[in-house]
Amino acid sequence: MDKKVLYGAAQEIKIKIIDMINLGKSSTEILLEVSKMLGEISGEETFYREVQQQILSVQGFALNEKFILEKELSEVSERLEKIQAAEKNPDFTEEEHKRMGYAIERHKEEIERLKKFVE
Numbered sequence: 001m002d003k004k005v006l007y008g009a010a011q012e013i014k015i016k017i018i019d020m021i022n023l024g025k026s027s028t029e030i031l032l033e034v035s036k037m038l039g040e041i042s043g044e045e046t047f048y049r050e051v052q053q054q055i056l057s058v059q060g061f062a063l064n065e066k067f068i069l070e071k072e073l074s075e076v077s078e079r080l081e082k083i084q085a086a087e088k089n090p091d092f093t094e095e096e097h098k099r100m101g102y103a104i105e106r107h108k109e110e111i112e113r114l115k116k117f118v119e
Contacts (some may be wrong), residue, residue: 009041026067028055066118073114081108 020030039047060068087100
């Protein structure tokens with residue numbers, strides 16, 4: 001990768017970190033945002049999801065950090081809404097609707113599970 005590109009990416013990350021600190025974001029929020037940016041820069045967009053899952057497991061479930069659990073609950077709820085909207089589309093096959101129905105049920109179960117941890 002070109003040094004100018006790397007320098008620009010590094011500057012962007014540094015500015016983002018300082019902005020988030022000044023906004024009072026938690027260290028976990030900062031870590032997640034930096035992970036997302038690093039994944040995009042490196043071309044490994046799954047890196048963010050891996051970091052997010054590790055944080056959810058350790059800091060969310062094991063250490064019961066509410067921010068992490070609430071963020072995951074929000075993301076699962078957003079996905080559920082999108083799947084429910086897509087399920088109403090008659091252009092999908094019967095099999096696709098069946099799979100979406102299964103995904104909707106699994107998302108509802110996950111939301112209920114997460115709510116227990118957030119309470």
